[in-house]
Amino acid sequence: MTPLVLFYIAGAFALGGAVGVVGTRNVVHAALFLLVALMGVAGIYLLLFAEFLALVQVLLYGGAIIIVVLFALMLTRLQEFSSGVMENKQWPIAALVSLGAFILISVAVARSQGGAITDRAGPGVLLLGESLFTQWAIPFEVASVLLLVALIGAIVIARSGEGEP
């Protein structure tokens, strides 16, 4: 199977999942569709020689984020799980805008390059790790702090309301 075919398959997963996320009436289905989409994206990463990223993608998104989202959905106890209108009042314009944006970007991209660039390569995990811990060490640490803060923040926000003002 040529890379191109593989690309199309992965792309189909990604796009199909995306459409499902925004189109389905059932919120839980939407979360699951997101999972499908993100797996498609992981496949794309593999094709682009970003193995580490693909791994992280599957682990994080599939393993953590989707779970969290599903938990949140459960906690908000939606009666609209599979009922009612899922779109708000401005969806026609939104559709228009999205379509327009897509056309705009595609045309711009196609015009500027025209399919000339075809070489692909990837660094490999070794190079990536080296770069991440030497040249990009500080952002790396900052990202850790960010995660910590987000964690604490999430706890604080979700918790207070039980007793404290």
Add this chain to the structure above:
Amino acid sequence: MELAWLAPALNFAAFGVVSLFGKYLPGKGSFLSILAIFGGFILFGVVLADYLGQKEDTLSFSRTWVELGVARITWGMIIDPLSVIMLGIVSFVALLVQVYSLGYMAGQERFGWYFAAHSLFVAAMLTLVLADNLILLYIAWELVGLGSYLLIGFWYERPSAAEAAKKAFVTTRIGDVGLLIGILMLFKATGTFEMAGVFAAVEAGHVAPGALTWATILIFAGAMGKSAQFPLHVWLPDAMEGPTPVSALIHAATMVAAGVFLVARAFPLFEAAPDARMVVAVIGLITAGMGATMALVMTDLKRVLAYSTVSHLGFMMLALGAGSVPAAIFHLLAHAFSKALLFLGAGSVMHAMHDETDIRKMGGLRKKMPITALTFTIGALSLAGIPPLSGFFSKDEMLLAVFDGLSPAFLVLALVIVLFSALYMARLLFTVFYGASSPEAEHAHESPSVMTLPLIILAAGAAVVGFLALEVGGYEGFGNFITSGHHGFEVNLLLTVAAVVLALVGFGLGYAIYVRKALSTQALMGQFGWVHKLLVNKYYMDHAYQWAIDRIVLVFASFIGAFDRIVVNDMGVNGTAETVKRSGFRIRYLESGMVYNYALAMALGAAAVALFWWLVIPRIG
């Protein structure tokens, strides 16, 4: 001599002080006004002595006021025989009228304001006669109109008085527009506003004849308005709504004389434009005739006098049109004394009759008010042209001028009008003072001396002033005085006799009809019914004016009013406010509070920027 400017200045100051502080002053400030005008009279004496003492023709001084490019507006004064005489007439008659008013207007509301307006009027009139340039003259002209409006409408609580004041102002305004256009035309042709400069340019022939004639006629239009010439005479009879002393001052001696003065002052223009002079003469004759005929049938004491004024002013214009400034000014002088006397006398009668003015309700007042009757008789005889009173002299000179300067048709008509003048004067005199005493006149009594003293002084003047015409001793005679030695008064014996005979005939006729009742007025009215109707309706001129106003002026005004209301107010002002309000309503929804709306806006904005970046930036680089 340079102090002459104090005369108007004192009166302006009096106006200011009395109008603002009159309430707090004793006598409501009337004494200040009288003091100011007395000062003016003293100044007249000083100026006259000065002028006679130094044998120059004219004097003037001026200061530049404003310079706008080519136009220079000065204010200054000119002292020549004409202005000296006018200064004297105005200040003297005004002084007497103000003293008289102390008695006549005693106890009236707004007593102080009366004197303040009086002072304003006098100040403006004095400025007018002293002015040496046309702009200052025009300013004073307008101020005189304002003073007249204020005084005619003094009892503004009365609707008829307010209407009369408005009518006077509007009618004279029509003339004033003509005056202004004429002044501007002259400025365009000669480049200056100063009268000396303008006259010099005209005499040197620098002004094209067509333009000169039109400009002169337009200036005469201004005179027509103020001096109540046909067809702008309609305001004068209505102006009798004002207090009687006001009528004496404004409508006998001063304001109406302003028009005659203007023509006299601008006479070099009229000399250079004979067509304009003819216009003056014709209008003057028509006016004299209309006034005299209407005075024959009016039953209101003051209205008869008003129409008589109209007629005499027409006569003065006729004399000017014939080419004689001295004759017209001399008659102005005689008329000022005599007519003011008659009006003040009428005021005295009204005071005694509790403001009754219908002469049919009067009679036999001679016995009740001897002083008034005697002075009134002198005034009436003078204006009828009976020698040796002043009116005889002046009328004689005027007829002579007409004989010299115009075609015989004018003279014949003028003589007929002389007859009528005598007739209506006799009618008035006999109806009011002679004959049987009417019931309403039972309680009449003589007026206080504050009022009768001016009457006596004026009567003396009316009797004696005529003799100024004669050249006696070292005195050169009035004619020479006015024209600075160029033209004295002459005498044509035939004409003089004819005029006197006509006057006596007219007076005698009046005596016959109204005292002896030889001819019945009823019979006359029956015979000439349509004539009578025409005259009583004032030749239907008021009707004509009213029609014109209704159909033309008001229609135009309502159109303009509608335009202002709809376009300017509703659309412009209100419309703008409404638009802002409504757009505010609509725009409010942009801030819906919904996050997804804001997100949409952000997306759109980003897309727009991207589009812009992609398409526009490369083009403009």
Add this chain to the structure above:
Amino acid sequence: MITLVHVQVLSAGLFCIGLYGVLARRNAVLVLLAIELMLNAVNVNLVGIAAFVDHSKFLGQIIAVFVITVAAAEVGLALAIILRLYRNKGTTNVDQLNLMKW
């Protein structure tokens, strides 16, 4: 052959679908899911550029790592906020969350 254009068009498509989801969905959680889509689209773009163009440093992949990190943090926080909102207002319907106005 896969070209950069393919990758970028795919990225654009994902992004725009995510955009539609953000603008048009009613449930706040679903909006969040759409945001995740958009972030992933950006990642695809970055990785694609790293693969095709930047053959020395592969910056795109590094940035993508960080993007994923931040996205994860953001999801956690956002869900906390949504839970809080749900407790206060009883709904997760964005139509009824209209406090951001005067």
